[in-house]
Amino acid sequence: MSSVNALRRAMTMQRSVLQDKLSLLNSVNNFQYTSLSSTINATIGQHIRHSLHHTTIAFSLLSSPRHVNSHHTARSAGNYDDRPRADKIETDIDEAKELINEFIERTEFVEDLRGDDPCTITFSTSPEECTDFSSTLAREIQFAGHHSTHHLAMIKLALQEFNIKVNDDLGRANSTKANDQLSKPHFKYHSAWFCPFAHRATLALEHHSDSLSYDWVESLGWEQRENSDEQTETGKEWWYHYKNPDLIRVNSAGMVPTLVEMLPDGSESRVVTESLVVTDFIDNIVKNNSSGGAPSRFLLPHDDPYEMSRCRIWSDKVAKELCSPYYTLLVKQDHEERLEAFSNIKTGIGKFGVELEKTSGELFLSDNQVSVVDFALFPWAWRYYVFKYYRGSEFEISREALPSKEYKPFFDWLDHMSDLEAVKRTLPEKERYLEHIGKYADGSARSKVAEAVRRGVAAHEYDDEIDKH
Numbered sequence: 001m002s003s004v005n006a007l008r009r010a011m012t013m014q015r016s017v018l019q020d021k022l023s024l025l026n027s028v029n030n031f032q033y034t035s036l037s038s039t040i041n042a043t044i045g046q047h048i049r050h051s052l053h054h055t056t057i058a059f060s061l062l063s064s065p066r067h068v069n070s071h072h073t074a075r076s077a078g079n080y081d082d083r084p085r086a087d088k089i090e091t092d093i094d095e096a097k098e099l100i101n102e103f104i105e106r107t108e109f110v111e112d113l114r115g116d117d118p119c120t121i122t123f124s125t126s127p128e129e130c131t132d133f134s135s136t137l138a139r140e141i142q143f144a145g146h147h148s149t150h151h152l153a154m155i156k157l158a159l160q161e162f163n164i165k166v167n168d169d170l171g172r173a174n175s176t177k178a179n180d181q182l183s184k185p186h187f188k189y190h191s192a193w194f195c196p197f198a199h200r201a202t203l204a205l206e207h208h209s210d211s212l213s214y215d216w217v218e219s220l221g222w223e224q225r226e227n228s229d230e231q232t233e234t235g236k237e238w239w240y241h242y243k244n245p246d247l248i249r250v251n252s253a254g255m256v257p258t259l260v261e262m263l264p265d266g267s268e269s270r271v272v273t274e275s276l277v278v279t280d281f282i283d284n285i286v287k288n289n290s291s292g293g294a295p296s297r298f299l300l301p302h303d304d305p306y307e308m309s310r311c312r313i314w315s316d317k318v319a320k321e322l323c324s325p326y327y328t329l330l331v332k333q334d335h336e337e338r339l340e341a342f343s344n345i346k347t348g349i350g351k352f353g354v355e356l357e358k359t360s361g362e363l364f365l366s367d368n369q370v371s372v373v374d375f376a377l378f379p380w381a382w383r384y385y386v387f388k389y390y391r392g393s394e395f396e397i398s399r400e401a402l403p404s405k406e407y408k409p410f411f412d413w414l415d416h417m418s419d420l421e422a423v424k425r426t427l428p429e430k431e432r433y434l435e436h437i438g439k440y441a442d443g444s445a446r447s448k449v450a451e452a453v454r455r456g457v458a459a460h461e462y463d464d465e466i467d468k469h
């Protein structure tokens with residue numbers, strides 16, 4: 001690597017560490033900044049001051065003049081151990097942020113510098129003695145970044161003690177991150193862009209996208225056919241004519257989502273099906289593979305048996321009461337049956353709202369921790385907009401159409417969910433989905449779920465044997 005590039009790389013690393021510092025300072029208040037953490041026996045401010053002091057010394061080399069000594073010319077910095085013990089940075093977050101921003105700006109300008117430019121730096125080698133060491137610009141900038149990373153790791157412990165949500169990567173050395181990348185779980189994911197069941201799994205995968213990777217395989221397709229057996233009574237019918245052979249090979253029922261765990265050598269390992277199970281599985285895999293991080297990032301409250309059971313009960317409940325009637329309302333051609341399904345959905349929304357109100361925040365678990373329950377329901381709740389389009393205003397689900405206060409917690413929940421970055425990444429295009437769901441709305445769709453509804457049972461009660469199509 002050229003010396004200019006070495007310096008650029010060191011600056012890039014510095015910038016990322018400085019940005020980590022800035023974002024952590026944005027999530028603490030002055031009280032937390034100056035409170036003694038019993039875990040690290042120091043304050044966050046002391047660690048920030050200490051690591052910024054190192055950065056100051058390293059950055060001062062960039063503008064220090066070259067001195068001639070007996071052998072060569074070299075830039076020289078102050079003594080790394082000669083540190084003011086209690087300057088303002090230690091107690092004043094804004095002061096620390098200002099300095100960090102200055103350094104971030106400085107990382108942009110390296111054009112006229114060489115990474116291998118020699119410099120002399122000084123360390124105390126004993127209580128009485130200081131020693132000069134020869135080094136280079138790139139090495140010192142890199143070292144200061146590295147040093148800050150270790151202090152971030154300690155600060156992370158204090159943040160956890162103060163119950164402040166932390167990014168998992170905070171305080172992790174680049175080498176550790178690179179190693180983690182290799183050991184992250186990897187999946188082959190048989191999915192279909194339109195499928196709300198698969199959408200549950202996609203949400204879980206995207207929620208944990210920092211901790212895993214996956215390859216999406218689009219595995220279902222449709223074809224319009226003659227109405228061969230009058231099953232749909234609509235004069236036409238749609239089939240899942242295309243099922244990826246690779247999907248059938250790993251799951252003979254040919255259903256999405258189907259998740260295949262991949263081993264590092266590229267071979268296939270375990271296969272998991274059923275959207276609610278897949279969602280749990282993804283969370284458990286990430287949990288088993290993780291070396292810590294805030295418990296709140298998990299979709300299951302692993303440490304709380306009671307909340308865990310509440311999640312199980314409500315995942316099942318929303319699936320039956322708020323997801324299945326979606327198909328009844330679309331597939332059934334009888335107005336009364338549709339009205340009944342709609343009324344069931346409204347009752348379900350109200351009951352879910354009562355449960356939402358039991359905890360703080362808009363989501364199912366307290367403090368807006370995203371959970372399997374939120375993901376169990378969201379794909380359908382987000383798709384309710386199709387009712388108005390295909391069934392008219394009488395079937396509209398929106399704040400305006402349902403202003404009663406019993407529905408408010410549900411709409412607040414839906415808005416909160418729809419605004420999450422990981423969720424936004426998973427949403428199909430609304431117009432395209434409307435067109436797709438027309439196959440269900442005109443009653444011509446043939447799938448296991450549609451067959452089940454047609455023969456008079458709920459969507460979740462489809463039977464692999466009976467509901468052949």
Ligand SMILES: N[C@@H](CCC(=O)N[C@@H](CS)C(=O)NCC(=O)O)C(=O)O
Pocket residue numbers: 192194195196197198220240254255256257273274275276446447448449
């Ligand atoms: N119980 C399954 C249902 C999944 C499901 O119905 N997926 C549809 C696509 S939205 C499917 O694969 N249909 C294929 C078929 O009906 O043959 C789950 O929760 O994963």
